[in-house]
Amino acid sequence: xxxxxxxxxxxxxxxxxxxxITSQIETCLEESGILEGLLLCNSMHITSSVFINDDERGLHxxxxxxxxxxxxxxxxxxxxxxxxxxxxxxxxxxxxxxxxEVVVAISGGQLDFGPWEQVFYGEFDxxxxxxxxxKILGV
Amino acid sequence: xxxxxxxxxxxxxxxxxxxxITSQIETCLEESGILEGLLLCNSMHITSSVFINDDERGLHxxxxxxxxxxxxxxxxxxxxxxxxxxxxxxxxxxxxxxxxEVVVAISGGQLDFGPWEQVFYGEFDxxxxxxxxxKILGV
Amino acid sequence: xxxxxxxxxxxxxxxxxxxxITSQIETCLEESGILEGLLLCNSMHITSSVFINDDERGLHxxxxxxxxxxxxxxxxxxxxxxxxxxxxxxxxxxxxxxxxEVVVAISGGQLDFGPWEQVFYGEFDxxxxxxxxxKILGV
Numbered sequence: 116x117x118x119x120x121x122x123x124x125x126x127x128x129x130x131x132x133x134x135x136i137t138s139q140i141e142t143c144l145e146e147s148g149i150l151e152g153l154l155l156c157n158s159m160h161i162t163s164s165v166f167i168n169d170d171e172r173g174l175h176x177x178x179x180x181x182x183x184x185x186x187x188x189x190x191x192x193x194x195x196x197x198x199x200x201x202x203x204x205x206x207x208x209x210x211x212x213x214x215x216e217v218v219v220a221i222s223g224g225q226l227d228f229g230p231w232e233q234v235f236y237g238e239f240d241x242x243x244x245x246x247x248x249x250k251i252l253g254v
Numbered sequence: 255x256x257x258x259x260x261x262x263x264x265x266x267x268x269x270x271x272x273x274x275i276t277s278q279i280e281t282c283l284e285e286s287g288i289l290e291g292l293l294l295c296n297s298m299h300i301t302s303s304v305f306i307n308d309d310e311r312g313l314h315x316x317x318x319x320x321x322x323x324x325x326x327x328x329x330x331x332x333x334x335x336x337x338x339x340x341x342x343x344x345x346x347x348x349x350x351x352x353x354x355e356v357v358v359a360i361s362g363g364q365l366d367f368g369p370w371e372q373v374f375y376g377e378f379d380x381x382x383x384x385x386x387x388x389k390i391l392g393v
Numbered sequence: 394x395x396x397x398x399x400x401x402x403x404x405x406x407x408x409x410x411x412x413x414i415t416s417q418i419e420t421c422l423e424e425s426g427i428l429e430g431l432l433l434c435n436s437m438h439i440t441s442s443v444f445i446n447d448d449e450r451g452l453h454x455x456x457x458x459x460x461x462x463x464x465x466x467x468x469x470x471x472x473x474x475x476x477x478x479x480x481x482x483x484x485x486x487x488x489x490x491x492x493x494e495v496v497v498a499i500s501g502g503q504l505d506f507g508p509w510e511q512v513f514y515g516e517f518d519x520x521x522x523x524x525x526x527x528k529i530l531g532v
Contacts, residue, residue, distance in 0.1 A: 116394050116531075116532050118430065118531070120498065151257040151391075152391055153294060153389065153391050153431060155431060157496075157498070160510075161445070161446050161510060167300070167354055168300050168346060169300050169335075172334075173334030173335040173337055173343075174335040174346055176334045177333050177346070177347065181325065181347055185324070186459065194451070194452075194455050195450075195454045195455055196447075196449060196452040204452070204455055207446060207452055208455065208456070210446075211456075211490065211491065211492075214492070215445055215495065217354065218294050218355055218357055219294075220294055220387055220389035222259050222389070229297075229299050229300075229387075230298075231300050246507060248498055248505060250498035250500070250505065252391070252430055252431050252530070253257070254255050255394050290396040291396065292431060292530050305493075307489070312473030312475075312482075313473070313474040313482070313485055316472050316473055316474050316482055316486065317486070320464065324463070351489065351490070352489065353489075353492070356493065357433050357494055358433075358435075359398065359433055359435070359528035361398050361528070366398070366528065367437065368436075368438050368524060368526075369437075370438070371437065371438075392396070392530065
């Protein structure tokens, strides 16, 4: 059995944003040499997400509007967490909706995806360097 | 180490619906011969879900009402994604709430479940054939 | 390849509550002797969650307020599921938001976490004994 580990670093220049990281994950898979197994990709932070959906700009705008409606950034006083001096209370909730991690099947040395599946890093408290973990287990 | 892969196909006759797929997953597990490991079951589409909850009709009606409240199908113009000619903007959001995938422990050749855990395919843009992937890794 | 399985039991004395279970999961990992692999931790019940976020009391109060807003406990008649004699319709929905499970990378015999990641059991229908499953696969 083989295992593989890599950290991917991102710095989103705005508070919120989505980054398509599918090709970086494919590079990890090639480096691993693993043909059959499971790949875990997770945010190592608690105000960002890794999720799978469509790479369509309108959809990403829909996510942005919807998440702001479900857990608005302001007023900051809405969140007790912000009493600690943070202003990212909303980011913890938005990340909860979008999820921390994805697990992807590896089959024949490929990400075993349907036709529209793409992996995104979702940032909800950006403007600083943050990490995503890729771990692959298999043969 | 063994690995196993299978696609399950579904065609839900309405726009939205839930299908209990637990027995089909159990059949996959039997075919795999795997006794100890991890099973991934994910939708291969981005407007449907695989999730674990109770097989109770009233609960499924609650999910339907609740998801329509959180991300209503209409007005279609609510979603920028629908400007691409799609009418499934809501389906991408509903699937995000319900989740893309489940990971299940395999112990002693069984799905290692609590008493009420059942696996469902959740469709949010149906009336066409769509796929679920089952991947099992273990010994 | 090694595999490891353990059930952790909890009895939250109120209807809802969050319990930091990170150290119990670390103990499982030590017992397993696994150095490289994947760890699944899931609720075995359908009205509770396992999730990863920050161990900060204000944030947990934010989660409580927010989940009550998204899926209020009362009125009980809001949920068709409650017609079965249950009063936990809201708990099924809250658990859906917070998630059933987490998958964590194991690297060098440690939970491969970012600086603030902690694992929580989230209870939405407490005052009785309930279980969490820990399954580890690796070498």
